[in-house]
Amino acid sequence: MLGAYLPILLLVVISICFGLGALVLSSFVGPKKPSKVKLQPYECGCEPVGSARERFSIKFYLIAMLFILFDIEAVFLYPWSILFKKLGMFGLAEMGVFIAILLVGYIYIWKKGALEWE
Amino acid sequence: METIAMPAINFAAIMPETILSVIAMALLLINVFVPSEQKAYLGYLSLIGIVVTFFTVIGGWGTPQEGFNGSVMQDNFALFFKGIFLVSAALSILISDQYMKREECNHGELYPLILLATCGMMLMASGTDLMTIFLGLELLSVSLYVLAGFQRDSLKSNEAGLKYFLLGAFSTGFLLYGMALIYGATGTTRIAAIASYVAQNSLAGSNLMLLIGMVLMAVGFSFKIAAAPFHMWTPDVYEGAPTPMTAFMSVGPKAAGFAAFVRVFVIALPTLRADWADLLWVLAVLTMTVGNITALYQKNIKRMLAYSSIAHAGYVLVGFVAGNAVGTAGIMFYMLSYAFMNIGAFAIIVLVGKKGEPNNNVEDYAGFGFKHPLLAVCMSIFLFSLAGIPPAAGFIGKFYLFSGAIQAGYIWLAIIGVLNSAASVYYYLRVMVFMYMKDPVEEFDWLKVSPAIALCLIIAVAGVLIPGIVPGYLLELAQKAVLL
Amino acid sequence: MVSLHSYLILSAILFSIGTIGVLTRRNAIVIFMCVELMLNAVNLTFVAFSRYLGNVDGQIFVFFVMTVAACEAAVGLALMIAFFKNKESIDVEDVNLLKW
Numbered sequence: 001m002l003g004a005y006l007p008i009l010l011l012v013v014i015s016i017c018f019g020l021g022a023l024v025l026s027s028f029v030g031p032k033k034p035s036k037v038k039l040q041p042y043e044c045g046c047e048p049v050g051s052a053r054e055r056f057s058i059k060f061y062l063i064a065m066l067f068i069l070f071d072i073e074a075v076f077l078y079p080w081s082i083l084f085k086k087l088g089m090f091g092l093a094e095m096g097v098f099i100a101i102l103l104v105g106y107i108y109i110w111k112k113g114a115l116e117w118e
Numbered sequence: 119m120e121t122i123a124m125p126a127i128n129f130a131a132i133m134p135e136t137i138l139s140v141i142a143m144a145l146l147l148i149n150v151f152v153p154s155e156q157k158a159y160l161g162y163l164s165l166i167g168i169v170v171t172f173f174t175v176i177g178g179w180g181t182p183q184e185g186f187n188g189s190v191m192q193d194n195f196a197l198f199f200k201g202i203f204l205v206s207a208a209l210s211i212l213i214s215d216q217y218m219k220r221e222e223c224n225h226g227e228l229y230p231l232i233l234l235a236t237c238g239m240m241l242m243a244s245g246t247d248l249m250t251i252f253l254g255l256e257l258l259s260v261s262l263y264v265l266a267g268f269q270r271d272s273l274k275s276n277e278a279g280l281k282y283f284l285l286g287a288f289s290t291g292f293l294l295y296g297m298a299l300i301y302g303a304t305g306t307t308r309i310a311a312i313a314s315y316v317a318q319n320s321l322a323g324s325n326l327m328l329l330i331g332m333v334l335m336a337v338g339f340s341f342k343i344a345a346a347p348f349h350m351w352t353p354d355v356y357e358g359a360p361t362p363m364t365a366f367m368s369v370g371p372k373a374a375g376f377a378a379f380v381r382v383f384v385i386a387l388p389t390l391r392a393d394w395a396d397l398l399w400v401l402a403v404l405t406m407t408v409g410n411i412t413a414l415y416q417k418n419i420k421r422m423l424a425y426s427s428i429a430h431a432g433y434v435l436v437g438f439v440a441g442n443a444v445g446t447a448g449i450m451f452y453m454l455s456y457a458f459m460n461i462g463a464f465a466i467i468v469l470v471g472k473k474g475e476p477n478n479n480v481e482d483y484a485g486f487g488f489k490h491p492l493l494a495v496c497m498s499i500f501l502f503s504l505a506g507i508p509p510a511a512g513f514i515g516k517f518y519l520f521s522g523a524i525q526a527g528y529i530w531l532a533i534i535g536v537l538n539s540a541a542s543v544y545y546y547l548r549v550m551v552f553m554y555m556k557d558p559v560e561e562f563d564w565l566k567v568s569p570a571i572a573l574c575l576i577i578a579v580a581g582v583l584i585p586g587i588v589p590g591y592l593l594e595l596a597q598k599a600v601l602l
Numbered sequence: 603m604v605s606l607h608s609y610l611i612l613s614a615i616l617f618s619i620g621t622i623g624v625l626t627r628r629n630a631i632v633i634f635m636c637v638e639l640m641l642n643a644v645n646l647t648f649v650a651f652s653r654y655l656g657n658v659d660g661q662i663f664v665f666f667v668m669t670v671a672a673c674e675a676a677v678g679l680a681l682m683i684a685f686f687k688n689k690e691s692i693d694v695e696d697v698n699l700l701k702w
Contacts (some may be wrong), residue, residue: 061683065676075665098642104143113149224615249663256670260677267681276685279699284633288624290674291640294667295617298644302610302651307659395610584615 062114074101123457131185131192133178134171134200135240141167142233145486149226157226161570164229168208168236180598183528185407187246187320188308195450196244198596198599199377202454203243203370205581209461210366212574216566217362217468223269231268232366235261239374245389246409248307251378255293258374259286262367266359278358282570283353285341293338299331300386301517312386321455332387336397339382343376345401345435346408349428356424357478361471364420365464368427373453376434380449384441384601391441398439401552406538408431413545418478419467422545423460429542430456436528436535437519445522452515454592455585459503459512462578465571480549485558488552490565494553496575503582505546506539511586518593610648616643630685630692634678641671 080095145160174336175197182193220222241254268280301307303325304315341348356364383394409429416422434452471477487494503510523532587591623636645664652660682692
């Protein structure tokens with residue numbers, strides 16, 4: 001039973017060896033000329049600004065919260081869309097109710113100004 | 119293309135839930151579209167919603183409705199509990215307005231949240247599928263986390279919300295794991311199907327997975343009803359939460375927890391009775407004793423009522439352990455009278471406080487009886503009822519819970535219950551000693567009774583005294599609602 | 603084939619890791635992540651049973667657990683932000699105003 005996993009185990013072992021090998025080899029063979037610029041943390045090629053441990057604006061949290069809420073509801077749409085034809089009009093109506101409830105929440109956060117950045 | 123046959127929907131089975139959630143959503147929108155400093159009208163609208171729902175609950179009495187392929191069952195048992203939830207929601211809304219205005223946290227979201235929490239409780243009471251019960255529980259809990267932390271600027275309220283949230287989510291994990299194991303052991307989440315599986319398989323009693331699932335579910339429910347040793351969150355959350363919300367969450371969620379607890383254990387797992395009755399016996403004794411002994415040492419009256427609510431969960435567990443008709447009717451009667459007496463007591467606590475100074479210590483009540491005799495009489499009635507002294511409803515409730523236990527042969531449990539009840543008299547009476555036998559320190563001149571709170575107090579006093587003096591009618595209702 | 607037992611043991615281990623995390627960690631967000639781990643361990647149990655029993659109920663349950671976990675996450679984050687605004691910390695050692 002476990003024999004079926006042997007190829008996967010081999011793959012894991014080989015990939016670890018390959019990764020480690022490349023790292024070890026380059027640390028021995030590669031030339032090292034460290035300079036101040038080279039040791040800087042990499043930030044998309046731009047010069048780094050400020051500390052990396054800076055606090056984020058609280059607005060990001062708000063956006064994240066709202067995203068989680070509205071994102072996860074899509075999970076109920078997938079099974080429905082697969083069975084869309086079989087469920088017929090009744091399924092459509094039920095989904096309409098579901099979306100309408102979400103819409104109430106959406107209108108609420110919109111009017112509350114949670115979607116404004118400033 | 120063949121279509122999938124829709125299961126029987128039967129909206130009559132979820133009528134009260136539907137009405138409440140539609141009203142909650144409407145209030146949410148009204149709150150943002152009609153900007154107004156006065157949020158009281160939202161409270162009145164939600165009260166109208168609750169009254170309408172209450173009438174559908176009364177209208178549904180006696181005609182059990184099953185719906186959604188057997189995952190919801192609105193029987194008399196569910197309806198009785200729905201009545202309790204609606205009463206507690208209405209009374210809490212009545213005391214909210216004055217408090218929230220005083221504490222300058224008069225956000226309109228309060229009322230939709232209370233309605234949604236009530237909706238969750240109702241779903242718990244009528245859920246006959248582990249899934250429905252779980253969803254109801256979560257709708258209730260998530261709304262309550264927000265309500266506990268409702269005073270955004272108060273650190274205490276923040277703490278209460280955060281603590282309640284972390285521990286509540288933790289306990290949900292246990293409840294869910296229990297449900298998963300029971301699903302695995304029986305192959306279904308329907309309570310009726312679990313019951314027939316357990317009845318058909320005589321070996322089910324020795325099925326380890328089923329037993330572990332049962333114990334884990336008991337842990338999850340015990341947390342919700344605040345039974346020791348899963349009660350640690352209760353005093354902190356009750357103290358920190360806004361007082362009207364403390365009143366709400368000390369009654370509604372407890373009753374909802376008991377409704378689901380009783381339905382799952384009595385209907386789904388009757389053959390494992392011997393196992394869970396022993397478990398709950400220990401839980402009941404522990405809960406009563408821990409609650410009462412700790413309450414003796416409390417100076418803060420909100421904390422004292424929190425520990426007393428733990429003790430009351432213990433008394434109700436006694437009726438649960440008894441498991442007979444008398445005990446179960448006792449649970450329902452007791453939860454209803456507990457709604458009146460506890461929320462009434464919290465209404466007085468709201469009145470005694472002022473902005474920034476909650477005046478929650480027992481000493482703050484010194485001489486209250488001389489300054490405001492009428493309010494002090496109300497408070498005394500509630501405290502008498504909580505202590506279980508006749509002629510208040512609390513006495514009749516306790517009497518039924520304990521006599522149920524005696525009939526079922528749990529003599530010792532009843533004796534421990536009575537002893538505990540006697541010990542509890544001390545800390546309830548201490549408040550009365552301060553009210554009537556100490557010289558007033560304060561003038562209580564800030565105290566103003568709004569019409570809403572006056573109405574709440576009148577209803578609560580009537581709800582404590584009338585069933586206490588003529589309990590026949592309510593007891594008959596409760597006996598008709600028993601599940602057995 | 604991986605047997606049902608392996609899945610159950612895995613989810614039990616995950617659940618225990620989550621429980622231990624809740625009891626030992628001090629950062630509220632990490633505690634909540636441990637709770638999420640517990641919920642997902644339960645989801646694994648449900649899916650494994652659902653597959654084993656050939657019964658779709660367990661998978662439906664998982665859908666609802668996922669949604670509920672998202673709602674809890676949103677509410678939890680909001681409560682933590684509110685607490686952080688007043689206290690400048692989300693360490694549970696600082697959740698200390700209410701004590702007996």
